[in-house]
Amino acid sequence: MNYLHGHPHALPGHRTTLAGYQARHFLFDLSDGVATLTLNRPERKNPLTFDSYAELRDLFRALALADDVQAVVIAGAGDNFCSGGDVHEIIGPLTQLDMPGLLAFTRMTGDVVKAMRACPQPIVAAIDGVCAGAGAMLALASDMRYGTARSKTAFLFTRVGLAGCDMGACALLPRVIGQGRAAELLYTGRSMSGPEGERWGFFNALQEPAGILAAAQALARSLAEGPTFAHGMTKKMLQQEWNMGIDEAIEAEAQAQAICMATNDFHRAYHAFVAKQKPVFEGD
Numbered sequence: 001m002n003y004l005h006g007h008p009h010a011l012p013g014h015r016t017t018l019a020g021y022q023a024r025h026f027l028f029d030l031s032d033g034v035a036t037l038t039l040n041r042p043e044r045k046n047p048l049t050f051d052s053y054a055e056l057r058d059l060f061r062a063l064a065l066a067d068d069v070q071a072v073v074i075a076g077a078g079d080n081f082c083s084g085g086d087v088h089e090i091i092g093p094l095t096q097l098d099m100p101g102l103l104a105f106t107r108m109t110g111d112v113v114k115a116m117r118a119c120p121q122p123i124v125a126a127i128d129g130v131c132a133g134a135g136a137m138l139a140l141a142s143d144m145r146y147g148t149a150r151s152k153t154a155f156l157f158t159r160v161g162l163a164g165c166d167m168g169a170c171a172l173l174p175r176v177i178g179q180g181r182a183a184e185l186l187y188t189g190r191s192m193s194g195p196e197g198e199r200w201g202f203f204n205a206l207q208e209p210a211g212i213l214a215a216a217q218a219l220a221r222s223l224a225e226g227p228t229f230a231h232g233m234t235k236k237m238l239q240q241e242w243n244m245g246i247d248e249a250i251e252a253e254a255q256a257q258a259i260c261m262a263t264n265d266f267h268r269a270y271h272a273f274v275a276k277q278k279p280v281f282e283g284d
Contacts, residue, residue, distance in 0.1 A: 060112065113172075148194050227260075227265040263284060264284050
């Protein structure tokens, strides 16, 4: 059964579940509402292939309808996050493609970022070691990032003769670390260290390598236990307010907040506060 294309017992509104999903090109685990995606080619520093790109795109699209996933963690096996596109399985073949084929590829890679931004679940990236090229874009497209002191994040597109504007880098990176810092990294392709990334705001915090995945999962689990409908609304507003003026943003937030005030979770929080109890959110 292809769990990326619905479930035979879909919930009302064509909602689906991913509990039985079997990943083909990375590891997938679902526990306590947290889906953990682990890029799993540690002997090559977890590079991406045409197939893993496509599966990531399809999975993040499916997450938009998955009722049993409330938060996502993305990580790499071994001591590295992701070395980017596989030199032998992607870079080499790209040199043989015509323009329509090249454009189909670059649009597909961009669709991964679009799907990550469009899924309502918060995404936490656990970034140890090498985080380069398309791997750096997977990290950047996540909502929050944990790094380590030995993290090396490089948007190295110019080092292979390409522009630094890959997969949304010129839009996303300045918003996270600022225009001048983003320009330096995108022009030079140099690696940003873990401490530098934390100082610049790329990393939310640095963790010990042995504990980074557990820390990312703990953060994701705390989000999964929260008001998940409201988290999805927060993510949507963080995304769409980039293209709004202040007045339009304030009006959009008024509408979004009124919607959240009509949820059961808002009422649960009020009644728990009155009873001096901790609210138990259910995402509706």
